[in-house]
Amino acid sequence: MARIEFRNLGHAYGKNPQAPEDFALQPMNMVWEDGGAYALLGPSGCGKSTLLNIISGLLVPSHGQVLFDGKDMTDTPTRGRNIAQVFQFPVLYDTMTVYDNLAFPLRNRKVPEAEVHKRVHEVAEILGMKDALKVRASGMSADAKQKISLGRGLVRKDVSAILFDEPLTVIDPHLKWQLRRQLKQIHQQLKLTLIYVTHDQVEALTFADEVVVMTNGKIVQKGAPDALFERPDHTFVGYFIGSPGMNFYPVRVDAQDTAGIYIGNDRLAVDPDRVSQLKRAQGTLSMGIRPEFVELAPAGTEGALEAEIRHVQQLGTCQLVTGTVAGHPLKGKLETSVPVQAGRHWLRLARPQTIFFCNDERIAQ
Numbered sequence: 001m002a003r004i005e006f007r008n009l010g011h012a013y014g015k016n017p018q019a020p021e022d023f024a025l026q027p028m029n030m031v032w033e034d035g036g037a038y039a040l041l042g043p044s045g046c047g048k049s050t051l052l053n054i055i056s057g058l059l060v061p062s063h064g065q066v067l068f069d070g071k072d073m074t075d076t077p078t079r080g081r082n083i084a085q086v087f088q089f090p091v092l093y094d095t096m097t098v099y100d101n102l103a104f105p106l107r108n109r110k111v112p113e114a115e116v117h118k119r120v121h122e123v124a125e126i127l128g129m130k131d132a133l134k135v136r137a138s139g140m141s142a143d144a145k146q147k148i149s150l151g152r153g154l155v156r157k158d159v160s161a162i163l164f165d166e167p168l169t170v171i172d173p174h175l176k177w178q179l180r181r182q183l184k185q186i187h188q189q190l191k192l193t194l195i196y197v198t199h200d201q202v203e204a205l206t207f208a209d210e211v212v213v214m215t216n217g218k219i220v221q222k223g224a225p226d227a228l229f230e231r232p233d234h235t236f237v238g239y240f241i242g243s244p245g246m247n248f249y250p251v252r253v254d255a256q257d258t259a260g261i262y263i264g265n266d267r268l269a270v271d272p273d274r275v276s277q278l279k280r281a282q283g284t285l286s287m288g289i290r291p292e293f294v295e296l297a298p299a300g301t302e303g304a305l306e307a308e309i310r311h312v313q314q315l316g317t318c319q320l321v322t323g324t325v326a327g328h329p330l331k332g333k334l335e336t337s338v339p340v341q342a343g344r345h346w347l348r349l350a351r352p353q354t355i356f357f358c359n360d361e362r363i364a365q
């Protein structure tokens with residue numbers, strides 16, 4: 001396995017890129033640690049496949065370098081990189097048995113048959129496919145075929161990294177959950193460098209030690225799942241992670257007011273240190289609060305505002321309320337102990353978990 005490093009690495013498909021939007025991948029420095037399990041998460045078109053293809057060598061970046069264990073591999077073609085890749089759809093030989101499919105990447109590299117036998121059985125055991133080793137792949141379901149593809153990715157011990165490009169897309173939801181757990185287990189056992197591309201946040205958060213969130217060709221945060229939830233570095237992370245995502249409000253400060261901020265015409269009492277931090281920031285200010293941290297408060301409470309709640313939905317573990325505050329949309333997940341009716345209520349929004357952003361980047365918490 002390898003430590004993979006990007007040095008000022010970026011990619012533009014067109015010639016002479018000038019503005020950030022000319023890049024499918026904006027120039028970045030980044031390290032993928034040896035043995036790390038990473039999920040690469042972002043919406044369609046944000047640059048995930050471009051990044052993966054640069055690691056695997058299918059694409060030579062227009063800018064910067066990619067290094068494996070300190071060695072410059074930027075121009076090394078795929079076959080020289082020792083990367084295993086698992087794609088969205090099964091890649092295998094239909095006419096071969098499961099055993100021969102799993103053995104293929106090893107036999108291709110002239111691994112002795114005794115070792116092939118051992119590895120194939122280990123991987124088949126992990127994937128729960130031991131009883132199917134003699135079965136021909138042609139008659140198998142899409143799920144089973146994709147499991148074999150995963151196995152083909154996992155069977156070699158000598159790879160620099162295994163890249164997964166949305167590998168569970170074709171898998172049935174129940175099996176998906178099982179396979180995700182198995183992949184996590186495999187990672188813990190074998191300490192592989194895994195990079196797993198997905199646009200599904202549940203998949204990313206359950207699989208990875210570190211989640212890398214991308215938007216518009218840029219990595220906006222790399223962190224543990226709880227950090228992405230509690231301390232998003234960028235409004236996009238607040239919006240993209242969580243269900244529903246974070247509430248955002250445009251914020252104004254008043255030179256004369258040292259203990260409050262303004263959302264529309266409503267004043268929200270806020271810790272004076274935060275107010276002075278916001279006054280120092282140069283740019284467009286906003287405040288974010290996750291629905292999970294919104295709470296009911298007595299009328300007139302410091303740090304609370306009056307909100308109009310329009311809908312209340314009982315979700316069992318919480319009440320999901322939808323409405324507006326200071327003319328802006330609001331979603332809150334309130335605890336179930338106090339049943340809430342639609343109407344006007346005071347809600348505490350200035351809380352330790354409330355995050356402030358300047359030009360979409362976190363400045364204070």
Ligand SMILES: Nc1ncnc2c1ncn2[C@@H]1O[C@H](COP(=O)(O)OP(=O)(O)OP(=O)(O)O)[C@@H](O)[C@H]1O
Nearest residue numbers: 013014024042043044045046047048049050051199
């Ligand atoms: N061969 C290409 N030529 C020109 N532009 C491309 C090419 N491949 C991708 N792009 C553009 O680069 C940007 C990033 O695409 P990329 O496929 O890396 O995104 P993605 O996050 O993997 O999307 P998806 O989740 O839909 O696969 C997009 O704007 C896309 O249109």
